[in-house]
Amino acid sequence: MKLGLVSTTVLIAALSGTTVSAETLRLLTWGGYAPEEVIAMFEAETGHTVEVTTSNNEEMIAKLRATNGGGFDLAQPSQDRIASAQEEFGIYKPIDMTRVDAAQFIPSMLSATAENTTFDGEVFGLPHVWGTSGLVVNTAEAGQVVDYTDLCDASVAGNVSYRLKRPTLIGFGYAMGLDPFAAYADLDAYQEILNQVEETLTACKPNVKTYWDGGDEIKNLLRSGEVVAAMAWDTGGWQLNADNADITFVAPAAGALGWIDTFVLPARGRADDAAYDWINFVMRPDIAAMITNTAGNFTAAVGGDEGVSADLKARYQASFDQAAIDNIKWYPPVPAGLEAMEGATLDRINAAN
């Protein structure tokens, strides 16, 4: 009994001793954004521990909404989905810029993200990783596919895949000569665009092998040759390019769709110190390069591209010339309510025969 008391006291002392400086960072992020080796370096340097949960935009918001912004200390949704989610559900807390080493961020991306993630005069997001959606094409078999609408061409019938999600609607809109982003503010005009895109995608359905859902699924379909052209992320195309030189990412003629994944603080996060430490840590040029090498996408860190492998740089340059970079359509913030309209359209496309 006495022994029990003593050991309990020691245990409590030991526990309380460690909690003063070190925290557990519960990170809600995308696959590849928190490589094992980066976590190990961070834990060794700061004493914090990191628990990673990988997810996607919608699930991140849904998870945080379910807990009113609890359960995680740092999340990484895309910059266009932050202001509306904050407006609707109030799941984030503002970024304290005094605790962020702003000099590590590329200034233009920092200010663009700040502008897009401002709600009620406060900034909620910091840029981290950016990339694009466009076409991943097996150039040996489907070199003629250069734009989103080419996926509906008879020459690739049955060997095409894309996601049934909002980027597809927007990409096809641009390829059809429309301007979805300009119509964000005018819901009637946007509905008109959605109607036209719905018609095209419904007509295109027989061409599609399946609507893909996860990054690994589309990579498998392309690798096995069952799919020869798809709308997908640039990084998937470059990863496949390493295995099969014929497959690569093609920036579509209508413009690749550019996204920036951010750092946001969930409203009821408990480890802000660890969160800011993590942000400042991963934005260092050398760490940013490690993340780029695993995730395949470039970061908003100043000098972060210097340590990136030459192969990845070469693939990036092969996909994007200066004109293609200038033609990237960056996602503006999604107004609240737009997703419901898109959802109805996507449901109808899914149900069409």
Next chain:
Amino acid sequence: MRSDQSKLGFYLLLSPLLLWLVTLIILPHMGLFAVSISEKVGVREYETGFGNYAVFFNEPLYWRTFARTAIMSIMTTVLTLLLGFPIAYYIAKLMRGRAKTTLFLMCLIPFWVSELVRTFGWMILLRETGVLSNFLQFTGVIDGPVEFLYNDAAIMVGLVYTSILFMIVPLVTTLDSLDDSLIEAGYDLGGSGFSILREIVIPHAMPGIVSGCIVVFMLSLGNYLTPILLGGKDSLWFTGLIYTQFITRFNWELGSAFGFLLLALSSTIVFLGLKLSRQSLTNTMGR
């Protein structure tokens, strides 16, 4: 004193059941219902009403998916019964001793891995570059690769495979309890194989058939993974609609209403099934 103690024991035994019922079933459903009757009118503004249910009835897409899910689940149930009954009869009546246990165990083995793994197994078999397509090309039955995945038949195969065990187990149990001498007596009285099946075996196995059907129907109706993964672009399943409402559309209100409609649908169909087969719930589930 003694009766106090037994009362205490009664309440202690009752409490886990009550806790489970109240915290995991009744409370979440009350919450779900409360969400389903709140209509969104603006940002962070909600009104109470049945608008979400009206959306379901006004949009043909939703109730068509609903009907499709119900019909395909019923077909799955019938197919599973047709496949499961001979298997169960063979195990229960024609096998003895160790062979019987082994066969029963072999039905169980696939269920030691998760449903996800089993579904991926089917994807490997059925996909265009998969085992079946390659085998048929190898034997010269077909010339080029054929895609077996991403259609309704693939969904049916997956659903039957996932749920057949839940048909076999209750059937084996009820068929086991059928005295062999009754079948012999049937033959002695000049009955044919078919008339014995119809007059003796099936009436005796009815509770097992009905409880198996209820479980299989519920599992198919509420399945999410199999229809989505095997159905691909044609995978319209009601649970998938609920998922998209909750996760990708952030529309919990409509999703909750859909959830309640699914509950009502499954209850109605089970009730009708019991009425048609003239079985009672106590008779089928209580044995």
